[in-house]
Amino acid sequence: TRTSRPQRILKAVQRKATVGDPQSVITAIDHFCRHREWAMNVGDEKGSILDSVVSEVSPVTVLELGTYCGYSTVRIARLLPPGACVITLEFNPDYAAIARQVIKWSGLEDKVQLVEGASGDWIPWMKEHFGVQAFDLVFLDHWKERYLPDTKLLEECGLIQKGTVLLADNVICPGTPDYLEYVRNSPRYNSHYYRSHLEYTKAEDGLEKSVFLGY
Numbered sequence: 001t002r003t004s005r006p007q008r009i010l011k012a013v014q015r016k017a018t019v020g021d022p023q024s025v026i027t028a029i030d031h032f033c034r035h036r037e038w039a040m041n042v043g044d045e046k047g048s049i050l051d052s053v054v055s056e057v058s059p060v061t062v063l064e065l066g067t068y069c070g071y072s073t074v075r076i077a078r079l080l081p082p083g084a085c086v087i088t089l090e091f092n093p094d095y096a097a098i099a100r101q102v103i104k105w106s107g108l109e110d111k112v113q114l115v116e117g118a119s120g121d122w123i124p125w126m127k128e129h130f131g132v133q134a135f136d137l138v139f140l141d142h143w144k145e146r147y148l149p150d151t152k153l154l155e156e157c158g159l160i161q162k163g164t165v166l167l168a169d170n171v172i173c174p175g176t177p178d179y180l181e182y183v184r185n186s187p188r189y190n191s192h193y194y195r196s197h198l199e200y201t202k203a204e205d206g207l208e209k210s211v212f213l214g215y
């Protein structure tokens with residue numbers, strides 16, 4: 001049977017990128033998705049905003065919800081100092097299998113822990129399983145209707161503390177209206193919208209950065 005789109009993305013990385021060179025992996029995926037087949041990576045334009053937020057926060061522990069092929073995982077991990085790591089959660093086992101290989105090709109596997117499963121099931125176990133106290137940065141890029149319930153769950157589990165930064169992809173397209181309303185109206189968050197475009201297109205999309213102010 002035909003290969004999957006993630007398999008074709010991995011092939012493009014293996015053909016065009018240099019092992020151990022994260023930037024070449026990012027460039028290879030962006031080139032493939034811009035000139036061959038669109039795919040739902042955060043992309044180069046929003047990816048630059050992601051880079052600036054990661055650099056500004058310089059997080060020790062990052063949670064990424066939604067790995068897909070590992071494109072944003074590589075973008076984040078390449079900017080982390082020694083000892084810092086990103087825990088990335090992927091629901092789809094086929095996507096996870098591809099992402100592991102993309103992350104390995106980039107040479108960043110020591111900074112990444114990829115887990116498979118649903119956010120609602122995993123979040124209550126994160127403290128116990130990973131020995132994490134609280135996340136410095138959370139990148140939301142999974143099912144759009146899970147952004148709000150999972151943010152509330154992260155709060156309830158004490159995984160969000162004063163200063164934790166939430167960065168949400170796709171707040172315009174496909175859109176996360178209930179999440180936006182919550183973080184923009186809650187007295188416990190300071191929110192900012194970074195206007196951009198849906199990856200590899202001219203359609204509007206953007207990232208919402210929300211800093212938790214504490215209880």
Ligand SMILES: O=C(NCCCCCn1ccc2cnccc21)c1cc(-c2ccc(F)cc2)cc(O)c1O
Nearest residue numbers: 040065066089090091117118119141142143173174
């Ligand atoms: O749907 C998107 N992403 C989510 C994919 C599924 C995540 C599943 N998943 C992963 C971890 C996890 C944990 N728990 C539960 C579920 C979990 C997405 C879509 C578009 C898009 C598509 C078509 C279009 F016309 C315009 C835009 C663009 C994006 O950038 C996106 O990110």
Ligand SMILES: [Mg+2]
Nearest residue numbers: 042141169170
């Ligand atoms: Mg996205």
